[in-house]
Amino acid sequence: MADPTKVFLDEDDIPTHWYNIVADFPTPPPPPLHPGTKEPLVPDDLAALFPMGLIAQEASTERWIEIPEKVREIYRLWRPSPLHRARRLEAALGTTARIYYKYEGESPVGSHKTNSAVPQAYYNAQEGRMRLTTETGAGQWGSALAFATQIFGQTCEVWQVRNTYESKPYRRILMETFGATVTPSPSDKTEVGRALRERFPDTTGSLGMAISEAIEEAAKDPGASYSLGSVLNHVTLHQSIIGLEAIKQLEKFGEQAPDLLFACAGGGSNLAGIAFPFLRENIEGRMNVKITACEPAAAPSLTQGEYRYDFGDSSGMTPLLKMYTLGNEFVPDPVHAGGLRYHGMAPLVSHAYHEGLMKAIAVKQRDAFAAGVEFARAEGIVPASESNHAIAGALAAARKATEDGTSPVILIGVSGSGQLDLPAYSEFLAGNMLDA
C-alpha cells in the first residue's frame, strides 16, 4: 500500500503481553506505603479493594505479562486502534514535520479507558467479585467500566465528579445505557461524601473526592471491589498496548522512530500507555524519543507540584504514593478536560519524570481547544478535551520545526473522541471559555 493515510494491524497483531516499565527503569521506583505504618505495602493490604490478579500486577517487576485470551477477545471489538499520518494537518500547517497520531477514540466509549476497564472487570470476575465501584471525571473511565462490567455480568456503581455530571449528561447516559448506576460526587450516599458536602457546600467535586466515596463503598462489602481508571501501576500496564501497537505501525509507515511524542497527562494512564514502550526503546538505546507530558494548566502536578508521598484521594483513605502532587486536597478549576483534573500523577510517570526520562508542559484550555479545532477541521476527528492538550503541544513543536527548518517525526497520542465534549467546543467558539 503506497503512502497510506492510516495503518491498522490485523487482530492477530493485538499484543499478546502487556509491557511493564518497572522491569526496565534504571533505578527502581519508590514503593507505595501503608498509610498507618508508613511501611512498604504488602499485597494483603490491598485485598479489601482489589482482586489478587490485579494486586500481583501492581507489584510485578516482570517485563511482560500475558494478556488473558478472554481479554484479547474483547479487545478485538475495536483493537488494534489506527495510527494516522496527519497529512491534511501537515498541509494546513505548512510544516516540515511529519505528524502521526494514534487514535483511541474508536473504542466502545470513545477513549483509551476500555483498555484497562476490560482486564479489571475480568480479574474481578475471575475471583467472584461481582460488584465494582469507581469514580469518573469526564465520564470516560466510568463508561468504560460500565461497558466492561456488563460483559462479565457484574454491577457497576460510578461516582461522577459533580461538575461533569451536570455539564456532560451524555456520558452519564452512556454509563446507564451499559447498565451502570451513576451518582454525582460528593454525594449523600457515603460518610466521606456527607462530610465533604458539609465542609465544601458549593464544591464542584474533584476526582480525589469521588475516589474517596467509591473506596468507602467498596471497603464496606467483601464481595465488592474498587476500580481505578488511572494512576496505579496495573492501569499503566494495561494501557501499554497503545504504544506497543504504535511501534509496529510506525514501522509500517517506514519510520524508524518518532523524534517527539506528545500525550495528555491527568492521572497518567494515557501518557504511560503510549509512551512507556517507546521509553523502553530509549532506555535500551534503540530510539531517542523526546517524550512530553501535556498537562492542564489548571492541574499542573508535574510542572508545579512536589515529588513526595501523598494520598491518591482527597480524604486520605488510599496508600501513600510517591508522586508529583499538588496536595490531595487540591481542587482544580472546573476546566472541561475533566479527565485531567487530578491532584497527582501516576507514580511510574512521576518516577520517569523525576529521573529525567521525560519532559512536561502545562497547557491552558483555550490553547488546547484552539489546537483541537485546527485538528478537527484538517483531520475530520473532533478530539477529546483531554487530547487537545497533547495536540497543542505537538502543533507548537511542528511550527517551531518549520521555523528551524527541521523535519522531526512527531507522534501524538489522541486519547479519545470529543463528540461528547461538544458543549466545551461551543464555549470555546463563542469566546466564553474560562481562561484556566
Added chain:
Amino acid sequence: MADPTKVFLDEDDIPTHWYNIVADFPTPPPPPLHPGTKEPLVPDDLAALFPMGLIAQEASTERWIEIPEKVREIYRLWRPSPLHRARRLEAALGTTARIYYKYEGESPVGSHKTNSAVPQAYYNAQEGRMRLTTETGAGQWGSALAFATQIFGQTCEVWQVRNTYESKPYRRILMETFGATVTPSPSDKTEVGRALRERFPDTTGSLGMAISEAIEEAAKDPGASYSLGSVLNHVTLHQSIIGLEAIKQLEKFGEQAPDLLFACAGGGSNLAGIAFPFLRENIEGRMNVKITACEPAAAPSLTQGEYRYDFGDSSGMTPLLKMYTLGNEFVPDPVHAGGLRYHGMAPLVSHAYHEGLMKAIAVKQRDAFAAGVEFARAEGIVPASESNHAIAGALAAARKATEDGTSPVILIGVSGSGQLDLPAYSEFLAGNMLDA
C-alpha cells in the same frame, strides 16, 4: 488471520468507481418531471441548484463512474469502513444465524453522510460554487456537509429541522465546529419559512420544510448551490461504496453472500448505499440476497405510502419525483430518528421496491431502541437512532432463524454512531419514549 471479529481493507481497496444501479435495472426508472411542464427534466432545469458535475451523475446510465482522486484522498481519512462479525451479539442471542454489520460510524461526523458530502462539495468547488445551502434532520447530513465544505474553502448554511435543533444541540455544535452556520427550520430568514410559520405556528419542522428553505436561499444566488443528503440519484450513487466494500469484506470472512440484508431507510441513501451493489449481484444471478428496508413507523413511505409523482419538499419547489410518498405535506411525529423523518423515498429505492427487488418493514421506535441497547451491550457500539431500525429487523430475523433451525448470513447496515443520540437512549431507558 483466523476467525477475525472485524475486517478492514487497505486504503488502496477504497473503490475507484461508484456503482450506478440505473445501468442494471431490468426496467428503466421513471424520469423526474419539470413541475411546470410535467415533461421529463433536462439538465439545464437543475443548473440553478446544482453543478453540472452532479447533474450529469443524476441523469447518468453508466454503470461505473470514476471517483475523483481528490475525493478518494479525503475518503482515506476514515475509509474503508470496517465490517464486523457480531460474535458477541450472536452469543447473547444464542442464535444459529451468522450476523455481520458494516459500520459507518467512524466517519468524521459519525455517519455514512460524509460519503456523499465530500464529492458534492468537490464538484461544486470545481465549478466555483463556493456557497452551499442544505437541510438537515438529526444533523448528520448537515455536519457531513459542514466538514466537507470547509475542506474546499466553501461556506455552508444549514437549515436544521426545529425539533432536532432544539433536542440535539450537540450536532449543531459539531456543524459550527466545522465552521457552518445553522438555522432552525422553519425560520424567518426565507419567504417559505415565514409562510410555514404563519400556517403552522407550533410546527416542530420537517425535512420537507427545511429543504424548501435551503432551496429558496440557493436559488436566489447564482454563486450558491443547494445540496441534498439523500433521495437523489447522485447521492445513492456516492453511497454505493458502502456495499462495494462490504462485498469484498464478506469474501475475506469466507462468506459467499448474505442471505438477508437489513438497512434503515428514510430518504434512502443509506439503504441504497449498502444494498444496490448486492442488488446488482442478485440481478446478475450471482447472489440471492433478501434485502429489507427498515423504515420508521412514524414515516412509513414504502409500507404505507403511494407510488406516484410528488415533490421532494413541502412547498412544491423541487422537480416531481416518482416515489413512494406519504404526501409532501406529511409531518411525521417527532421521533428520535430525525434522519428518517421524510415523507418520500429515493426514486431509485422506490423503483426497486415497486419492481419487487426488495422488501420493506416499518419499525416502531421503542422496538428500535430495545434492539439498539441489546446491540450496544454486546458489541460496545451505541448505534444511531436511525440504525436501530435496521438492527431491530435483523434481530427479529435472527430469532426466527433460531426457532426455524436455519443459519442465514445476516448483514446489517449500521449507518452511524449514536453517541449524539444519547438523550433518546435516556428516554427509552426511563420508559418515557413516545410510542410511535
